[in-house]
Amino acid sequence: MNPSTEHARLVVDELVRCGVTDAVLCPGSRNAPLAFALHAADAAGRVRLHVRIDERTAGFLALGLALRSGRPVPVCTTSGTAVANLHPAVLEASHAGVPLLVLSADRQPELIGTGASQTIDQVGLFGGAVRLAVNAGLDDAAGRRRASIARLVAAATGVTGGPPGPVHLNLPFADPLVPDDAGAGSVGRPGDEPWTRVAPVARQTGPLPLDPVAPTLVITGHGAPEGLLDLPVPVVAEPGSSAWPAAVRTGPWLLGAAPGLRPAQVVVAGRPTLHRPVQRLLADPEVAVHVLADPRGMPWPDVAGSARAVGSLPPLRPDRSWTDRWQAADAAAAEALDKALDDPAAPGGLRLARELVAALPPGAQLVLGSSNPVRDVALAAVPRPGLTLLANRGVAGIDGTVSTAVGAALVHDGPAYALLGDLTLLHDTTGLVIGPDEPRPDLTIVVLNDDGGGIFGLLEQGAPEHAASFERVFGTPHGVDVAALCAAAGAGHVRVDVPDVAAALAPAPGVRVVEVRANRAELRQGHAQLRAAVEAAVAEAL
Known part of the structure; x- marks a missing residue:
């Protein structure tokens, strides 16, 4: 078995051992060893292979697979600009904490800068967007190569304590690039353990220094942790947030709609990005802003530089009048909103x-x-x-x-x-x-x-x-x-x-x-009319 074929089969086998169930492949010449190995693993039922002709599309396909499953998903390309087309998906995975694995085939290091076709310097191509980057040579011992793959998967999934996100495995392959044996293509037996088993690191944070009885609002965005569905305070949640099913329906409309709805303190969970009234509230110097620590270790959001503390959520027991005002305002706003949206001329x-x-x-x-x-x-x-x-x-x-x-x-x-x-x-x-x-x-x-x-x-x-x-x-x-x-x-x-x-x-x-x-x-005018209708209904209700 030639070195490139053996190396590719080892990589695919160790990825499967580490929990990979889906892989995305783009056609190419330099990544032929990986293409053969992935095809063989797919035929053996060890992985489900997805082939796409466009690397940018392939990157986002892998991101979608990883986003929904929570499992690491590799996307494999040939060398050169093919790898660069993965950059948008890598950036999204980095900022969203999605375990995307980039497998880029490469020329031998001695060919970099010689004018060889489809050859660029791929090492470090994604800069700080990846959690870990490894340039895997053919000369490394099999155990060291397997250990490096286990380390990459651990970094991508965040089990070692850092935030999850994309990683980059650069694989220089030398000719010949096609198998020269009659083997099935995959090394190892299905069900084998990973070369290195990594125990998850537990994260704990202290409670936020909140006033438990103050008028409190919780604002949740992308990446908000679970456990926010039964809070005793109003929750304004973006779609996709774990708290959205229990959120105040008209919350984005109510922010700034009436003085009686203004909180004394706000707790931010996840990363809210959709609404300007949210950002204005978080920048208000008279509102105490606190942030829930991300359980995955992602950076805490603080666009306005107003966060006073980062930690866990303590028990809250606000005055009943605070939640009553928000419930009354939401009921009035929802009625006005639905009445306006029943008009076919609405946005x-x-x-x-x-x-x-x-x-x-x-x-x-x-x-x-x-x-x-x-x-x-x-x-x-x-x-x-x-x-x-x-x-x-x-x-x-x-x-x-x-x-x-x-x-x-x-x-x-x-x-x-x-x-x-x-x-x-x-x-x-x-x-x-x-x-x-x-x-x-x-x-x-x-x-x-x-x-x-x-x-x-x-x-x-x-x-x-x-x-x-x-x-x-x-x-x-x-x-x-x-x-x-x-x-x-x-x-x-x-x-x-x-x-x-x-x-x-x-x-x-x-x-x-x-x-x-x-x-x-008429979109701009339509939104303005809706806001006016909601604010008038809230003013009457309160």
């Missing part, structure tokens, strides 16, 4: 989010696109238990979201859906391209198509004084025929109106797109 994204979340079957998974979809759910949907909500909020990009949803659907035991904007769909159309021999999920992607970037109409650049330049450089209309796009990619397609969304969610095989058209021209 289409908010109406769609409300209807979609309400219509999802129990046990469903919903992947939310960045920009407006995740915010629309936060602003309009009724929080409910029994759903799994996911979103790429680590760096909150729109790239790779189709592939993330596909990956998450492949490991979810139940109905799988996604809610995306049209630009998010277009940014990752290759995510719809799944080869005939690849595992294919049952996934319904609901796309709000308002022909451009609707979210920008809600920001400063959407103000009337910028109308002359807005449409071309921010609105960016594209005129793409989504039905034709889906047909070209082999995905199903149906176009419906908001009232018909529930019927379109019936289970169907394969990947399909449910397109909902909307008009973004």
Whole structure:
């Protein structure tokens, strides 16, 4: 057996020993040893292989698989720019704490800088975005190579005490790159233990110095820990937060809506990123801000530099009048909001989010696109238990979201859906391209198509004084025929109106797109009218 083949088989075998169940592969020449080894492991039932032709899409597919399963997932590429195309997924995994394993094939070190084809300096390519980077040479002893893989997986999963996240294994392969024996391809026996067993490190933090009876508000965002569903204080939670099912439905609308709702102290759990009123509250010098320590060891959020302490949540027993005011305000705001959203002229994204979340079957998974979809759910949907909500909020990009949803659907035991904007769909159309021999999920992607970037109409650049330049450089209309796009990619397609969304969610095989058209021209005015209606209702209730 030639050295490259032996090395690749050892790598794949040790990854399986360390708990890897899915792997993503992109075709190439320099990574041929890994391709043969992964194919053999797939044929033997030791790993489920997913092949993609686009490295950026492959990276987000692996991220989606890891995001939903919690297990480390490798993505394997050839050398050169192929590796660089993984950088967006690596950044998302780094900031979201997702155990992504980058396996990059490489030329021998002596060829770096000689002009050899597809050769760059790959060592350290991802900088500080990865938890650990290893350049694995062919000359190392087998035990040392296995130990380094176990160390990488431990770093990716965070069991050694650091935060979980992506790691990079760079693998220089020398010719020959194809097997020269008749072996099945995998080294070792199924069920073997990892070369190095790593015990998880337990983290403990002291309680926050909170006033237990002060008017307290808990704000939760992406990555919030479990155990926040039964708190005696109001909770404003972003979708995807563990606390969202028990959150105040109209919480984002109520922040700043009335003086009687202003807290004396705030506890932040996870990383809130969606709402400007949240950031204004956290920057208020008269509000004491405290942060729950992340159980995974991720850095605590503190954009305004206002956090007074980081720790665990002590018992709280606020005055009943505080929670009563929030409940009364929420009831009034919800009634006003629903009345406004019943009007077909209300913002289409908010109406769609409300209807979609309400219509999802129990046990469903919903992947939310960045920009407006995740915010629309936060602003309009009724929080409910029994759903799994996911979103790429680590760096909150729109790239790779189709592939993330596909990956998450492949490991979810139940109905799988996604809610995306049209630009998010277009940014990752290759995510719809799944080869005939690849595992294919049952996934319904609901796309709000308002022909451009609707979210920008809600920001400063959407103000009337910028109308002359807005449409071309921010609105960016594209005129793409989504039905034709889906047909070209082999995905199903149906176009419906908001009232018909529930019927379109019936289970169907394969990947399909449910397109909902909307008009973004009145989006800014529509949101302003909704806010005015909510604030008027709250003022009357309080």
